[in-house]
Amino acid sequence: MPLFRFHLRTPSGLEYDPHGLEFPDLDAAYLDACAAVPALSAEFLRAGRDPLVCAFVIADAQDRPLLEMPFRERLRGPRPARRPRDGARPRPPEPETVRQLIEAVRQEHARLLDNLDCTRALLAAPLPDGNAPGPAAAATGAAEGTRER
Numbered sequence: 001m002p003l004f005r006f007h008l009r010t011p012s013g014l015e016y017d018p019h020g021l022e023f024p025d026l027d028a029a030y031l032d033a034c035a036a037v038p039a040l041s042a043e044f045l046r047a048g049r050d051p052l053v054c055a056f057v058i059a060d061a062q063d064r065p066l067l068e069m070p071f072r073e074r075l076r077g078p079r080p081a082r083r084p085r086d087g088a089r090p091r092p093p094e095p096e097t098v099r100q101l102i103e104a105v106r107q108e109h110a111r112l113l114d115n116l117d118c119t120r121a122l123l124a125a126p127l128p129d130g131n132a133p134g135p136a137a138a139a140t141g142a143a144e145g146t147r148e149r
Helices: 026-046 071-075 095-124 135-140
Strands: 004-011 013-015 055-060 067-069
Touching: 004 026, 026 055, 026 067, 026 071, 026 095, 067 071
Parallel strands: none
Antiparallel strands: 004 013, 004 055, 055 067
């Protein structure tokens, strides 16, 4: 499998990843970088650093930049990733990779809907002291137990 390096761009400069990780393709490396951003951002905030000005620079084994993924993209919503300054273009994703990603999103969506149902049921359940659930349950529609898929 190809090796990808995850350099960290901060206001202080570029922190190089000397080891890297192996992934089947750039899409998988990008998704792993996206998954790492929230925890790394929390560490930055605890240290008094602003994560919104940071970015991962994903490079290949020869250290050629393939993609720059700003933390702001993951923390504030989707925005297109920028091409590295040298103008290199990443390959478009393979159709099979796209199908796998779509299926993964569908599974995650179903899991979130199940969690929402569970939360609504908990909100609708009587409290341990025997009182009825609070207004939050009625406001969310938990009493009816309905949702759209």
